[in-house]
Amino acid sequence: MFIKKYIQEIWGAVKSLLKGMRRTGYYFTHHKEIITQQYPDNRETLNLPERFKGEVVMPHDENNEHRCTGCQACELACPNGTIKVIFKNELNAEGKKKKAIDKLVYHLELCTMCNLCIEACPSDAIKMAQTFEHSVFDRNELTKILNNPGSKIMDGVE
Amino acid sequence: MEGFGEVLKMYRKTEIINDSKAPPAEGFGEADMIINVGPQHPATHGVLHLVITLNGETIKNVEPHLGYIHRSIEKMCESLSYRQFIYVTSRMDYLSAHINNHACALCVEQGLQVEIPPRAQVIRVLMDELTRIASHELWLGAMAMDLGAFTPFFHAFRERESINDIMEETCGARLTMNYMVPGGVMHDLHPSFQQRVKDFMQLYKSKVHEYDEMLTGNIIFQNRMKNVGVLSAEDAISYGCTGPTARGSGVSCDVRKLYPYEIYNTLEFDEVLETGGDSFSRYMVRVREMQQSIRIIEQLIDNIPEGDFQTKTKAVLKLPKGEFYSRVETARGELGVYIVSEGATTPYRIKFRSPGFSNLSVLNHIAKGSKLGDLVAMMGTLDLVIPDIDR
């Protein structure tokens, strides 16, 4: 029964190959299954989830006020030295000297989007933005100052 | 002039070696040749460098050269606080980043003696199993591509992408999530998490037979995988193999079963064991393990307890003086995290026992005497992730 076994073997092999070809043939004829996203074309409809960690930003309200007290918690929490807080002395309403942030320097090129700074911030001054197209031609552009020029700390945030 | 005599002797020695009548160096015959596979080669999936001694198509020796992506993660961790060092471990075995983070978080929690809320435990296990499926999906596609079948790669990526989307929604990133923190997880689950996981399981179940049609049952695939790279159970133990590589040889080594952590001891799942020890057994272990992961997720997805997702810990963590060790089952095997603490805010020493390193060491043993094409299949089934090996 050598011949029979030989033929059975061949038939089994051919059947297994045909099964695979049926699968690829199915996808060849069913274009609805295509999962490609045409990225630069679908920018308008591209919805990133609100938790997506793209870059650190500092939200400002309409009076150009932010919530950062300059407590340096984010600077300490950052594993890579991405954030640097630079202070200035400011006179408050009563004429007293008060420490406030001059610049909150953020190095996007060092950031690994680990979210530890946002977790550490006690006053919710910074958050993650959903941007992801970070390519620039000059690496200096990646060093960002998060607070707007002339911005102040919001009233009531300690 | 005794020193001169020594030099003269050495000179004579070299002359004898260069003599063509002298027997060739042991193991390297006249018809042999050495080829370098990697550090840039399509089959090595990274920067692994294999120096292969070949006799025609037959492999005589394989010598892995490591270190092309060594970033001294262990040393780096010594200067990072216990909260910070976890994120670095995502970069070791980037395909199961979540499970790496889990091991570190477990170790820190062991030192801090904190209880994890049940909700956080369930979330961690769910994420681990999703990561395991994602990792195995990528392995499946990449291994099929090593064997020359390109199409399953894209089909496997379809399922993997839907897991990545779930991760992106809940953790905020697709690959290096950094979702685990000491004491729990960083955020609560996204409101649509349960529904999306259910959708994914439906997708997976409707597509899983395709892999059988295209790979498992395929006669060419079976011929390429069966009786290739046979690793006996004894060798698997003596080389320190873990994970699917060892379970393919019939060695029971699932940390989830043997040293249960989190809530694994309350879950129903099987430890997948195959006894063949060849590439096909390792393949089958991973394919069946995906189904076990699905089984675990099915048990948990409707029973996520309410409550906190994180225990409040101090802002600055300090581990007591001592040594701490934790182990978890990653997609590749057993990952051990060993922390030596001097009571400071940063660890004194950290050692990672990465599964890839031990699994790679077996390559020379199983590859000897097989064909060059088989080496690619073996490397595929060992599921090597090079940053995990080099760290």
Added chain:
Amino acid sequence: MWSFSNIANSIHEWLSNNFNPTWTIIIEMVIAGVAVISLFALLGLVLVIMERKVSAWMQIRLGPNRVGPKGMFQSLADTLKLLVKEGLTPGGADKFLFNLAPFIAMIVAMLLMAPIAFAKDFQLWDLNIGVLFVSAVSSIMVISILMAGWASNNKYSLMGAMRSGAQIVSYELSAGLSILAVVVMTGSLQVSEIIESQRNGWWIFKGHLPMLIAFVTFIIAVTAETNRAPFDLAEAESELTAGFHTEYSGMKFALFFLAEYVNVFIVCAIGATLFLGGWMPFHIGKWEGFNHVMDYIPSSIWFFGKTFFLIFLIMWFRWTFPRLRIDQLLNLEWKYLLPISMINLLIVTAMAILGWHF
């Protein structure tokens, strides 16, 4: 009627009226040469875009879709890129052989074009041993691959070339035997006569099971002969990076690439000619009306339709199956295909003697 043969005849008449016979021959040769080269370029462009689209759809992707409508001009852009790329010759290479190899691959592919009947009465050279010519010339292909592999002075290339040598030489056998099955049935080696013999039905239909087996063997063997997956061991990117053309770049690489696709076209054209009736339309027995409709479709469309169907089949193989190992590849030939096609040839001979076909 407007057809290729009418155009060819009118050109010939016009030339004979205006020039003496020697000049006529020379001008006709130049025209044929230009036509073959432009057919080459066209085939390369069409087959590359076809392969990319077929693979994309099988892999649930969109494929090239940026250059031109639905990405149809993608291969044109690729060609432009390859043309302006630097053609590097490695320092340790045998420069003469290294640069010669792609041209030999090309010349072989061009020679193979000669006996193929593209349409009714439209053939470059209807020599009386057409089929033998094809199988003889196609074996020269292996020389160019060996030459490229050896001259590159690269171990990957050398291994790819050696694999390819073993592979092509052994698969020639079963390809030749399955071609012989048709030759035995027809009693002629001439391409035009083989096509003529299929006027009342293609060989794959009127030859019963043995002819079907011969056809399947032929398809498997030519897939291996043209170094395409699942038999692409000579290139095997996951093992040998790119096999025998690892060191080639720019236009020299493009020539190898083009030669591969033209070879695929040629073997499929031979397959269509031998088994599927070449340019013969599809007829069913006594259905006069149906047969009449089929006759209206031009013969060139029949030929190219059948050829492209076979090409699609070979592409389908490529994007479904994993690659074989070298020893399995040779096992398949020597333990399965060769005995089967030998026994098959015996049966076919008996059938031809006893007249058991239609």
